[in-house]
């Protein structure tokens with residue numbers, strides 16, 4: 001992890017320099033882009049392991065960069081927003097950031113978040129078997145053909161089958177594919193209730209709360225986590 005390449009996207013030179021210095025001190029490699037278009041070019045050329053992405057940028061703002069990135073890439077992104085703004089927009093946009101920090105920030109805290117997101121994405125990368133049939137993330141096993149899911153709560157425990165509706169299954173399978181990411185309600189709605197285009201976001205909440213109860217019954221408390229102001233993510237046992 002310490003060799004990871006972090007793409008810092010920040011137009012204020014002083015802030016960029018502080019982040020470069022603190023990340024380098026912790027052994028990370030860094031590269032910096034001063035605007036959104038350069039960020040996308042750097043991403044395509046250098047395949048960084050994570051982006052620290054400021055929202056207010058020249059040429060292309062951070063939200064536009066994230067949306068373009070997510071069209072084809074799962075690179076972890078930590079959004080950097082200014083105090084008191086942008087959270088609503090982050091929630092309303094159908095995009096997925098992995099975490100976010102608020103300016104003014106403590107650089108040590110940012111480095112800790114970088115480390116945490118990298119650890120989460122490294123350990124929770126979904127494994128799909130060679131037939132493309134079964135998705136495994138930590139204790140969760142999702143069979144994409146039979147539409148069944150099983151959960152192993154503790155090491156060596158017998159996997160418990162989950163009794164899910166089709167929608168609950170789709171939600172779980174979709175989130176398990178990118179188990180470290182925070183999903184917005186809109187994103188989950190598009191992915192899991194496609195035939196119900198008029199569904200309200202609270203319909204998604206209702207399916208998710210039933211899914212959460214079933215997971216808790218299976219012994220996985222805290223497995224499906226609400227991220228305030230943004231959406232939901234899986235926190236695997």
Ligand code: CA
Pocket residue numbers: 010011012054055056057
């Ligand atoms: Ca800025």
